[in-house]
Amino acid sequence: xxxxxxxxxxxxxxxxxxxxxxxxxxxxxxxxxxxxxxxxxxxxxxxxxxxxxxxxxxxxxxxxxxxxxxxxxxxxxxxxxxxxxxxxxxxxxxxxxxxxxxxxxxxxxxxxxxxxxxxxxxxxxxxxxxxxxxxxxxxxxxxxxxxxxxxxxxxxxxxxxxxxxxxxxxxxxxxxxxxxxxxxxxxxxxxxxxxxxxxxxxxxxxxxxxxxxxxxxxxxxxxxxxxxxxxxxxxxxxxxxxxxxxxxxxxxxxxxxxxxxxxxxxxxxxxxxxxxxxxxxxxxxxxxxxxxxxxxxxxxxxxxxxxxxxxxxxxxxxxxxxxxxxxxxxxxxxxxxxxxxxxxxxxxxxxxxxxxxxxxxxxxxxxxxxxxxxxxxxxxxxxxxxxxxxxxxxxxxxxxxxxxxxxxxxxxxxxxxxxxxxxxxxxxxxxxxxxxxxxxxxxxxxxxxxxxxxxx
Amino acid sequence: xxxxxxxxxxxxxxxxxxxxxxxxxxxxxxxxxxxxxxxxxxxxxxxxxxxxxxxxxxxxxxxxxxxxxxxxxxxxxxxxxxxxxxxxxxxxxxxxxxxxxxxxxxxxxxxxxxxxxxxxxxxxxxxxxxxxxxxxxxxxxxxxxxxxxxxxxxxxxxxxxxxxxxxxxxxxxxxxxxxxxxxxxxxxxxxxxxxxxxxxxxxxxxxxxxxx
Numbered sequence: 001x002x003x004x005x006x007x008x009x010x011x012x013x014x015x016x017x018x019x020x021x022x023x024x025x026x027x028x029x030x031x032x033x034x035x036x037x038x039x040x041x042x043x044x045x046x047x048x049x050x051x052x053x054x055x056x057x058x059x060x061x062x063x064x065x066x067x068x069x070x071x072x073x074x075x076x077x078x079x080x081x082x083x084x085x086x087x088x089x090x091x092x093x094x095x096x097x098x099x100x101x102x103x104x105x106x107x108x109x110x111x112x113x114x115x116x117x118x119x120x121x122x123x124x125x126x127x128x129x130x131x132x133x134x135x136x137x138x139x140x141x142x143x144x145x146x147x148x149x150x151x152x153x154x155x156x157x158x159x160x161x162x163x164x165x166x167x168x169x170x171x172x173x174x175x176x177x178x179x180x181x182x183x184x185x186x187x188x189x190x191x192x193x194x195x196x197x198x199x200x201x202x203x204x205x206x207x208x209x210x211x212x213x214x215x216x217x218x219x220x221x222x223x224x225x226x227x228x229x230x231x232x233x234x235x236x237x238x239x240x241x242x243x244x245x246x247x248x249x250x251x252x253x254x255x256x257x258x259x260x261x262x263x264x265x266x267x268x269x270x271x272x273x274x275x276x277x278x279x280x281x282x283x284x285x286x287x288x289x290x291x292x293x294x295x296x297x298x299x300x301x302x303x304x305x306x307x308x309x310x311x312x313x314x315x316x317x318x319x320x321x322x323x324x325x326x327x328x329x330x331x332x333x334x335x336x337x338x339x340x341x342x343x344x345x346x347x348x349x350x351x352x353x354x355x356x357x358x359x360x361x362x363x364x365x366x367x368x369x370x371x372x373x374x375x376x377x378x379x380x381x382x383x384x385x386x387x388x389x390x391x392x393x394x395x396x397x398x399x400x401x402x403x404x405x406x407x408x409x410x411x412x413x414x415x416x417x418x419x420x421x422x423x424x425x426x427x428x429x430x431x432x433x434x435x436x437x438x439x440x441x442x443x444x445x446x447x448x449x450x451x452x453x454x455x456x
Numbered sequence: 457x458x459x460x461x462x463x464x465x466x467x468x469x470x471x472x473x474x475x476x477x478x479x480x481x482x483x484x485x486x487x488x489x490x491x492x493x494x495x496x497x498x499x500x501x502x503x504x505x506x507x508x509x510x511x512x513x514x515x516x517x518x519x520x521x522x523x524x525x526x527x528x529x530x531x532x533x534x535x536x537x538x539x540x541x542x543x544x545x546x547x548x549x550x551x552x553x554x555x556x557x558x559x560x561x562x563x564x565x566x567x568x569x570x571x572x573x574x575x576x577x578x579x580x581x582x583x584x585x586x587x588x589x590x591x592x593x594x595x596x597x598x599x600x601x602x603x604x605x606x607x608x609x610x611x612x613x614x615x616x617x618x619x620x621x622x623x624x625x626x627x628x629x630x631x632x633x634x635x636x637x638x639x640x641x642x643x644x645x646x647x648x649x650x651x652x653x654x655x656x657x658x659x660x661x662x663x664x665x666x667x668x
Contacts, residue, residue, distance in 0.1 A: 062587030126649030341657030
């Protein structure tokens with residue numbers, strides 16, 4: 001059903017100049033490689049992608065069909081780079097870029113897509129629809145046409161080192177009191193949440209929302225690393241795993257933000273980087289980061305889920321599943337699972353950490369987006385659409401009859417929390433790390449080494 | 457009409473050459489954008505992903521879009537079978553070879569034609585589909601339907617051969633201009649899909665898991 005409350009069209013708050021239009025075209029051309037070019041000529045308009053999109057399923061208007069969004073972008077390619085597009089533009093909507101077109105792009109590419117790629121994996125041809133849409137965002141970003149709320153999140157990360165604008169003092173203070181909590185929980189006066197500790201195995205990068213709103217999530221990770229005897233550290237400056245440049249489309253800024261983690265790990269001489277539970281952070285850093293930077297990462301970047309899984313398999317941590325006696329289900333963050341390839345660890349962990357685990361339907365790489373990705377959480381302009389699109393996820397959760405929803409992504413957790421309230425799901429929403437920390441059976445203190453870890 | 461056949465054959469050959477050159481030019485243009493070098497360390501293999509994309513990933517149960525719309529999927533498959541059958545007939549007639557099993561081919565092409573018309577009707581009456589349709593969708597479908605229909609007519613009565621050639625010429629000229637170019641790009645796109653998800657370790661890994 002069409003929700004009439006959802007704004008039908010994007011209204012421009014500012015005039016789009018010819019210079020901006022030229023920049024869109026130039027940046028779009030620069031974003032095209034041969035793979036993208038081929039994909040932009042292949043859509044047959046079968047329309048079967050519509051049912052794979054949570055926007056269309058909850059608001060079945062043509063603008064929400066993935067093919068419509070991607071073809072809007074591909075039309076510019078056809079117009080400028082194909083003979084038929086130049087000779088017979090009306091044959092396949094090969095339209096030139098103008099102000100009205102740019103406004104449509106902004107509304108559709110930012111406001112009606114979470115870049116979840118569910119349409120891509122369900123496309124009958126296999127077109128990378130999400131890649132085409134992101135290329136459109138890249139073009140808009142070059143012209144300074146990113147919705148202001150999303151752009152300010154990117155700007156804050158660039159200026160302050162983290163997208164929440166947390167000051168260094170605030171961050172250090174948080175770590176200090178969390179260290180006290182860790183000592184209380186473990187009963188070990190030497191337990192530590194290390195910061196700027198050189199020569200560790202891992203630099204741990206987190207979503208700054210954890211520091212701001214969910215500090216106990218950091219405590220959970222600290223407890224887990226402590227129990228597993230992992231050599232790790234936080235950084236006092238660049239510890240932000242998020243990278244909203246992935247969503248704004250600005251590849252240069254994205255590369256700079258991703259590079260900071262590598263540079264920080266190098267400064268601290270950490271061997272590798274643990275990426276905290278953040279779906280887009282994983283994709284942005286692990287997969288897209290090297291492409292934006294134009295070189296391989298000097299240090300490996302690993303999801304915390306892989307570290308936890310390994311710790312369980314190696315017997316470094318012991319879990320008691322009886323501590324989670326209620327039914328638990330798992331949300332698959334799109335950027336971590338469908339686009340990241342981290343599929344098995346969270347399932348393996350939950351099978352050891354909880355008593356009753358049920359999958360959502362569909363699941364794995366076919367799971368639905370919660371609606372919080374693509375920068376949607378920061379773009380308040382589109383909040384109504386985001387909540388409406390999230391209804392699919394709410395229905396999935398309700399169907400499992402689970403009491404706990406585990407989501408290895410803090411953005412997803414924010415969206416799921418809103419869905420929980422909006423659709424009265426009555427569930428608890430947690431990260432994998434929190435679930436593991438709660439199920440953790442701490443070893444006797446005698447087994448703990450002086451630096452806060454277990455002997456190897 | 458028979459006197460026209462030699463001339464139509466020449467035009468048919470020229471149209472085929474136009475289609476081939478047009479598609480080759482299109483692919484050359486696509487390639488001219490260059491291959492982006494990838495730097496992220498792979499988590500799976502591209503070859504496994506490609507194998508999945510061109511194998512198990514093509515099965516209807518692998519894609520929700522096909523599972524949820526079995527009639528459309530089956531119609532699409534039958535439509536393409538009819539088109540390929542008509543192409544076989546075209547090649548044989550061009551080589552002046554009498555097709556064997558023509559009754560079977562008539563059945564196959566007739567089913568293809570029905571499926572093609574069905575898909576056209578679906579496009580026109582389904583609001584979401586008609587909303588994303590462009591003139592190219594209509595032109596391509598009508599041309600292909602006409603091509604299959606004239607192929608059937610030729611198989612029933614050889615006097616329709618000139619019409620079959622005429623429609624085939626138009627179709628071949630249209631291939632690089634409109635959406636029928638997907639005959640060349642479909643496999644390219646599947647390769648790209650396989651490479652992308654293969655190196656990220658998504659496919660075939662995810663497809664091996666149980667989807668409760």
